[in-house]
Amino acid sequence: MKITIFSTLLALLSFSSFAQAPxxxxxxxxxxxxxxxQYFMGFLMRVPDKPELDSAKVMEIQLAHQNYMxxxxxxxxxxxxxxxxxxxxxxxxxxxDVATKAEADSIISNDPAVKAGRLAIDVKPWWAAKGSTLK
Structure with a gap:
């Protein structure tokens, strides 16, 4: 099944640009x-030159990040x-689960930890069978 899904995705994506694919x-x-x-998977990354903050401010940003999530x-x-x-x-x-990468980027750019320069994120389009669950 995995090879078939991958082959189908490759055919779909080579037929049209990624932005135009259904x-x-x-x-x-x-x-x-x-x-x-299509979903959008983001990898939260450490920022090499993140601002130095006291522990209370770091905790405040972390709590705001968790609430935002x-x-x-x-x-x-x-x-x-x-x-x-x-x-x-x-x-x-x-x-x-949003319509476009631009929408995912917009949500991410408003994350308090990203806005504070504590995290960066790299977003990739990602395909999965609808209704897939973690087991």
Whole structure:
């Protein structure tokens, strides 16, 4: 199934530019039909020259960041978010269910941790079968 999905995506994306591709399409794999959907996955990154702040200000920004994520989850724009379990440069991921990359970028640019220069984010279009869940 994975090779079939990947081949179908490649064919779809080579047929038209990524911005013009539909956000959803059906794909058959044997007797199963999947509805593939485009989401936007963001990788939260450490900022090398982030501003030096006292611990109270860092905590204030972190709480505002978490509240902002919760609000985006309530609206349905944010599907999944979480930090990585190490102290690497990649700090965490987010997955947005929005119409365009520009919309995802707009949401991200208003994140208090991004606005404060504490985090940066790299957003990529990402395809998954609609209704996929973590197990």
């Amino acid at each position: 956000r959803e399409f059906e794909m058959k794999d044997g007797d199963t039909t999947y509805v593939m959907k 919760s609000e985006n989850a309530k609206t349905g724009a944010l599907l999944v978010a979480g930090p990585f379990g190490d102290d690497g440069d990649m700090r965490g991921i987010v997955i947005y």
